[in-house]
Structure formats: structure tokens, C-alpha cells
Amino acid sequence: MPFTLKKTIEFIVEEKKADFLFTVKGNQPTVLDTIAHLQLENGPAQFQTIERGHGRQETRSIWTSTRFVKYVPLPHIQQFFTIRRDVLNLKTGKSTTEFAYGCTSLPPERGSPAYLLSCNRGHWSIENSSHYVRDVTFDEDRSQIRAGHGPQMMACLRNLTIGLLRLAGWQEIASATREFAAKPWHALRFLGL
Known part of the structure; x- marks a missing residue:
């Protein structure tokens, strides 16, 4: 059976009775375009964190929406989210902004903006604690x-x-x-x- 995102989602939700949260990249253009066209980031952030360390200040903001989830050709999607990451280098004053788009099977009552941002952040702590160590x-x-x-x-x-x-x-x-x-x-x- 070839790997597909649809089959993976079905396996996670239907067989394992679990939820998913993933960041959408260019290999899922329909989903990515749908979330990007929502322009969630135009309104006030639903949740935000500010952290300082390693010579920088990082502000993470999240917006979520249940609009148009039924139009995406993937099962079990309950919410879309947009995360904006603003990083200010405290030494140079230079700032950068990155956007990440994603979706989850968690409905809003179980997946608040704060929780989704935390889960997304947790992914990177795993990335940093495992892959970084393996690489370096x-x-x-x-x-x-x-x-x-x-x-x-x-x-x-x-x-x-x-x-x-x-x-x-x-x-x-x-x-x-x-x-x-x-x-x-x-x-x-x-x-x-």
C-alpha cells in the first residue's frame, strides 16, 4: 500500500483513535492554498507567546478557523491554523517573520489556540532534542x-x-x-x- 497523507490520517484517527496536528507544506497545495486564502493573520491573534533567550526575542502568534474545512480533500480535519513567528535579534535589531500553516483533527473545544500553539512548539522541541543531536x-x-x-x-x-x-x-x-x-x-x- 503506497503512503498517502489521506491514508495516514485515516489510520491515526480511525484505527488508533488519536488526533493529529501537522504543518502544511507545498506538497499539499490545495490545503495550503485554502489556509493561506483565509488570511487568518489579518485579525487579532487568538493567542500569543513571547520568549527571550539566546540573544533574541521570539513572538509566536496563532489564528485558528473552522471555515472551509469541508472543502479540503482530506478526512477528519476540524480546524486550520496560521502561526506567525517574529524573531528580533536583540544585538543587531534585525527582525524576521515566518508563517506556518497547518490543520488538526482537534475540534475547537479540545484544541484551543493556546493548546495548538503549544503542540506545534512541542514538535520543535522533539526536533531539537533528537534530530539536532543526531546531526551535530x-x-x-x-x-x-x-x-x-x-x-x-x-x-x-x-x-x-x-x-x-x-x-x-x-x-x-x-x-x-x-x-x-x-x-x-x-x-x-x-x-x-
Whole structure:
């Protein structure tokens, strides 16, 4: 069975009895155009967060709508959302603005703007805690393993390593890998061998 977004949504909602929230990109032009044409961001934001850190101030605003969900050729969509991310570099004063469009199976009574923004933000914390570590610490992007199931197996092994180290209390995965590289017997003891 080939992968399609429609089948994935049906599997999540109908078989797993779960909900979804995803950001719509260019590979779903009908959905993207529908949300973009709603121009939700023209009204006042329904929820907003402001965070400061790492030399910048980031303002995230969200708008949601149930209008036109029935016209999108995907099942179980209950809401559309638009997220605007304004980032101000506190040192240079330069600011950037990005928009993200998405949809969810959560109806408004279970998926408030604050909750949807939090879920979207949570996706990036997963991205940052897993993929970033794999890219930087394990240099995954430059891996020469490209054939067959090799790339998936290596990603699984890297994820397993990161997960085990985090369970053991390591916050800095790079420090742990340096420790075990310098003292391999510590790695064996860590694994109970």
C-alpha cells in the first residue's frame, strides 16, 4: 500500500483513535492554498507567546478557523491554523517573520489556540532534542551509509543511544560520547557488560 497523507490520517484517527496536528507544506497545495486564502493573520491573534533567550526575542502568534474545512480533500480535519513567528535579534535589531500553516483533527473545544500553539512548539522541541543531536553529535548528515535499510538502522541505533543516555541522566549527549570514547570500559559498564 503506497503512503498517502489521506491514508495516514485515516489510520491515526480511525484505527488508533488519536488526533493529529501537522504543518502544511507545498506538497499539499490545495490545503495550503485554502489556509493561506483565509488570511487568518489579518485579525487579532487568538493567542500569543513571547520568549527571550539566546540573544533574541521570539513572538509566536496563532489564528485558528473552522471555515472551509469541508472543502479540503482530506478526512477528519476540524480546524486550520496560521502561526506567525517574529524573531528580533536583540544585538543587531534585525527582525524576521515566518508563517506556518497547518490543520488538526482537534475540534475547537479540545484544541484551543493556546493548546495548538503549544503542540506545534512541542514538535520543535522533539526536533531539537533528537534530530539536532543526531546531526551535530553523530554527524548524521554526512553519513556515507545510503543503501538498503542501512540509514534507518543507523538512525534507530543513534536514537536508542540518545534515549539510553538520557534515561541514565546525561543531559549533554556529546559529553557522554566523548566520555565513552575515551574510556570504553565505562560504556561496557553502562550497558551492564
